[in-house]
Structure formats: structure tokens, C-alpha cells
Amino acid sequence: MWPNPAFPLSGVDSKTVAVMAPRFRLFYLLLFAVPLLISCKKEGLPELSSNDGLHPVELLVPANFPAPVEQPDNRLSAEGIELGRQLFYDVRLSGNNRISCASCHRQDLAFSDGLALSNQGFSGKALNRHAPVLFNLAWADQGLFWDGGAKNLESQAFGPLTSEEEMHQDLYELEAELKAIPDYVKQFKQVFNAEIRSADVVKALAQFQRSLISGNSAYDRYIRQETPGSLNAEELQGMKLLREKCSNCHSGALFTDQSFHNNGLDDQFSAENEGIYQGHFRVSFNPADLGKFKTPSLRNVMLTAPYMHDGRFKTLDEVLDHYQNDIKISLTTDVSLFQNQGKPGIPMSKDERKAIIAFLNTLSDHEFITNKKHSATN
Template structure:
């Protein structure tokens, strides 16, 4: 008799555990994934609506490199975010989208995305990776995918059916595609450069790297804050003096088009300097081909305007006075930010 007793308390526990679920997305069988947080990084934000799991990240990686995500089945996220270029694309304005037309902004890198909690895109037009992915997927010059059709395509693939089952304990749905892509991108941590080894283990820098490091701390670290080497904020770094071109939904006005605040005219998100040596060309429109050109710009060509960042308007001049030797030293330092384990 004793052996036959039904463990009623299990029923209670079951009811207690299932009764209050509000989100219908489950978490698969392996909810454990611990994001690597390097000791000299800030604490990353939490993502309670989309906790990272090993299965979710694996699924996200598979989706990220799957050309079926585009309407023509020829373009994947990885087409323009290439791991060997620290998830950038290499050209000024990419023509790799399905229409072959040049995009209006330079492909951003994907580095330490778990810490990117202040908007995505160069102007912060998207709040999180889960929403952001809809734009390239749907845009006619990027992947131009019919989202309904994408789900049908993925459901025809038994491997995906099982992947979604494992990651989300559910059928394939578009919002889980977005969640998986976000999880994969957040798992991309770059913190194994010579600089990191210097900070964490005292690996010595060469004389010129050291000199560059000091210059960097004096002139660059305000916005390119170590250890992420970005403050995740928006600045007008003086690329242009005026903002008159309102074409293409005001894309040339910077963050202004998102906030409608005139103080945000010409502001763009600070890109990380991690892996900067492999992510040329530079700026939101890819206008500078190499690092020397970028430093020449900061030295000589910073344009004054009402919204120019105060950090670039000191000592009665715009920009940052740098000697040619300074520039060489800074470039030597920037090379210490390349993470060979990340760029593959």
C-alpha cells in the first residue's frame, strides 16, 4: 500500500510551478549558460526575458550563418558580419544585401554585445538585439525576407525543429528566431588581446605601445572607455559641420532622427576600439580607410558645430593635437587590442 501512494505533493509542486507562467516561451533542457565576464569589464545588464542557454546560443549561431534567413536564400547575417573581420564587413558601404544596392551606413562590428545596453544601430534606433534583427531581415536592401515564409522554411527542416525544441521547448516561431540570434550575439566576448593580458597578468607592453597607451588615456578614453573601449553612448565627433541632408528618412542627421532632440544632431554611437585593426574602414559611413586617416582627422579636420562633443573642443581648438610620432604610438597601442582568438 505504501508503495502505491501517489506523491500528491508533486502535483502541488507542479501546479505551483506552472500556474503562474506568463510568457509562453519555455526554456529548454539546459538553462545553464554562464557568460564570461572578464575581470576588468563592467557587470553586464541582465536579460530576464531572454536568458542565455547553451542550446539557445547554438541555435542562434546556426541561424546567424544560414542563408535561408534572406528572401533569396543567398545572404546570412554572417555575410556582412564576418567572424574573420570581428563581425564586420570590410567595405565602406556594403553591397552584399539582396538588392546589391549600397547600404546607407557602414556595417558595425559585433563585439561584446552583451554589454551593449544603450541602443543598437549607429543611432540607437533599436532598443535590444531581439527587436533589432527584424530590420536587416525585413529591409529590401539587406535580407528582404518574408517573415511568414521564413518560419515555413525553418519548420520544414527537422534539425531546426529539434533545435527550437531544445532551446525554447516549443514550436518554431519568429520571436524565438530573434531570441536565439540575440543569445548567440551576446555570447560573443572578446577579451583576449595583448592589452587584456597586460591588464590581467602584467604582460609588458613595448615602449611605443606604452607611449600610445598613455596618449590614449589622455585623449581617447573619455568616450572609448576601457575595458569595453566604448561608453555605449552617442557623440558628435566633428565629422561634419552642417546637417542639411534630410534624405532617406533623415539618416544623415545621426541620433536626432531617433530622439528628435536638436542636441543629438550628428551624434553616433561610439564604436568599440577592440579589434579595430581588422575592422577598417572607419566611422558610421566608413569614410576613413585606415587608422592613420582617422588620427589625421582628429588632429586636423574636426568640424565645429553646436553639437560637437566638448571633449573635442578644448584649448581653443577643435580636435586633438597629435604629432606624427603620437599617431604612430597610438596605432601601436591600438594593435594591442586585437584579439587573435576572436578574429578567425
């Protein structure tokens, strides 16, 4: 059943629900199969201990955050996180030895890149999707990529590593290159008790990314009643307005429901280019998911322009203009956007918009973007 039966519009043509290209289907089947290839879950997995030469790590979860998602198949260790950090900044992960993960995920921009559609990849061509932020991924439990095409961080990493447009690395060549570096050989042996394998490369990267926790903004200090931790009247009004108008998607301490929504950006969802414009539908093949993309967190939003899955909006004012006046209606447009007496749009006065942006400023975590533990050198 369509999510919006009250709006039986003709925004989706027959091409929209066309069968996906076999090459694309295979790619996503492989992504979802990767966790099985990496390390099948077994009963009674041994706990890490310092007796193995590893130091187990328990994430320092902010008091106002929920518990993170458990990852029994890739337990965190100080050594694994450090290995992942080194790999994250290593250009050898790309086929031309010029591109690292950090090329498109800059710490000073909350691990985004400041570009709408990056052309920094191997091919030099503009990508079809805006580079997502990398923080609070220990709570990502409903799929990664803008369309949810990867089950977890481990399987997700194979996408950019092997993509011709991004890092274009041959995984066998990557293993050979890393095996030529004695320090890496030693580290992989210590962390995974094995020689270097691409499956463990992505596990190390995942450990580092799960350690990227952003939860020390002015808002967090206010919520936790820490010093300094006050918000002014305008910021508090903005917080109230955000909860009233936007919390259907940007909810909870993480300011995302981790789910997928059609936020009215488009009313046509072409099947061209392997369905890149179709959102979660290209993964689920459920027509109810056409045009639905992952809800990004509003944390650090002042640092991560441009906005949306394709980076089409340069400023937050443009984002608010869209939600107030430019919602496009299709069969899957989220019902929470019909706030204008049953019509599409979210009414906001000039002062309300100003207050909302003032509050969004309080979500910037400057300690996170300068933390040396996450940097290229620490």
C-alpha cells in the same frame, strides 16, 4: 539647450529639424515595441535548468570587464546559443536564400565586413551605413544601430531581416521554411518550448551574439598581469596618450561609453533619405542629438577598417588626420574635441600618432577571430 552654447554657428538649416517621414516613425515605433511582443517581462521568471533539457550558460566575463547587462527575458542556454549560431550562418534567413548574417559580419574581421558601404544585400545597392562589429554586445545598454534605433539585440535583428536593401525576408515565409527542417523544429521546441516563430528566431540570434566576447588581446593580458602580457615602451606611451586624448568617448575596459557623440565629421545634417544623416536625432527627435552616432569600440580596430558610421576613412592615419586637423564645427560638436587651446582638434606629434597606433595594435584579439565556437562549423 544646445550642448555647445559657446559655438552658436549656423551649421544647421531649417530642413535639419524637419518632421520625420511617417514611414520612418512607424518603423522605429515598431522596433521599440518588439521587446514587448517578444516576451513581456514578468515577475518571477523561472530559471533555466538542465531538468528542462537546457544547460544554462553564464558568460565567461574577462576579469577586467564590468558585469554584463542582465537579460531576464532571454536567458542564455548552451542550446539557445548553438541554435543562434546555426541561424547566423543560414542563408535561409534572407528572401533569396543567398544572404546570411555572416555575409556582412565575418569572424576573421571581428564580425565586420571590410567594406565602407556594403552592396551585398538583396537589392545590390550600397547601404547608407557601415556594417558595425559584433562583439561584447552583452554590454550594449544604450541602443543598437549607429543611431541607437533598436533597444536590444532582439528588436535590432528585425531591421536587417526585413529590410529590402539587406535580407528582405518575409517573416511568415521564414517560419515556413524553417518548419520544413526537422532539426530546427526539434531545436526550437527544446529551447523555447514552442513551434518556430520569428520572435524566437531573433531571440536565438541574440543569444549567440551575446556569447561573442572579445577580451583576450595583448592589452588584456597586460592589464590582468598574465603571461605573456607585456607591452613595450611605445605601446605604453600610446595607452597613456589614448587615455588623455580619447577616453571621453572610448572609455573603460570596453573602449566605448556606449553613448552617442558628434565627432565633427559633418556640419550639415540633411533630413533627406529619412534622416539617415542626422544620427541619434532621427530616434530621439531632440535637436541636441543632431549628428551624434554610437561610439564604436576600439577593440580589434586594426581588423575592422574602414572607419566611421559611413566607412569614409580607409586607414587609422586618416582617422587621426580628422581628429587633429579636420573637425567640423556645429552646434552639437562634442566639446571634448576642442583640445587645441580651445579650438577644434586634438594635437598630436608624429611620434605620438605612431605610439597611439602601436597601442591600438595591442587591442587585437586573435583568439576571438579564430574561435571555432563562433564559426560556421565548430
